[in-house]
Amino acid sequence: MGTTYETDVVAWASEQAALLRAGKLSAIDVQHIAEEIEDVGKGEQRELASRMSVLLAHLLKWQFQPSRRSKNWQFTIRTQRKEVAYFLNEAPSLRGKFGDAAWLDIVWSKARSVASNETGLDLDVFPEVLPWAMDDVLSQEFLPE
Numbered sequence: 490m491g492t493t494y495e496t497d498v499v500a501w502a503s504e505q506a507a508l509l510r511a512g513k514l515s516a517i518d519v520q521h522i523a524e525e526i527e528d529v530g531k532g533e534q535r536e537l538a539s540r541m542s543v544l545l546a547h548l549l550k551w552q553f554q555p556s557r558r559s560k561n562w563q564f565t566i567r568t569q570r571k572e573v574a575y576f577l578n579e580a581p582s583l584r585g586k587f588g589d590a591a592w593l594d595i596v597w598s599k600a601r602s603v604a605s606n607e608t609g610l611d612l613d614v615f616p617e618v619l620p621w622a623m624d625d626v627l628s629q630e631f632l633p634e
Contacts, residue, residue, distance in 0.1 A: 494521040537576050537583050538596050544569035544626065545600030546607065549615055552633035554608055563632075570629055587623045 492500040501518070502525070508517050547566045551558060577584050586592045597619045605612040625631040 494518060533580055540569050540572045541596045542599040546603035548633055549604035550608055553610060553614060570627060573627060
């Protein structure tokens with residue numbers, strides 16, 4: 490063993506796991522292990538943000554292009570809601586992101602941009618602030634009219 494984090498992160502991770510399992514705590518790379526653990530949480534947050542942006546973009550498309558509504562849009566909305574519910578079930582602490590104004594602002598901004606790109610409508614057509622309650626957004630029954 491002796492692969493460095495910078496040389497080959499996959500080999501390094503296997504070696505670090507083996508050291509931990511063997512109880513050789515003095516030999517582990519504490520700093521990089523701590524960074525990797527933090528990155529797991531950040532990755533989950535990014536995935537939740539991505540799912541929410543897609544969900545919100547499709548809700549915007551649903552509301553602002555009623556003549557183009559389709560089963561595909563409904564499927565995407567339903568799928569993203571299920572995925573968000575799965576993430577929240579696996580990591581309930583992620584629910585706190587819904588109360589984080591800066592995080593919501595970024596997610597909403599991405600959703601507006603996606604909706605604008607996919608519909609051809611000007612960005613200004615869409616509300617600058619999320620117009621729906623989060624309980625509605627996550628509800629399988631809610632579709633904005």
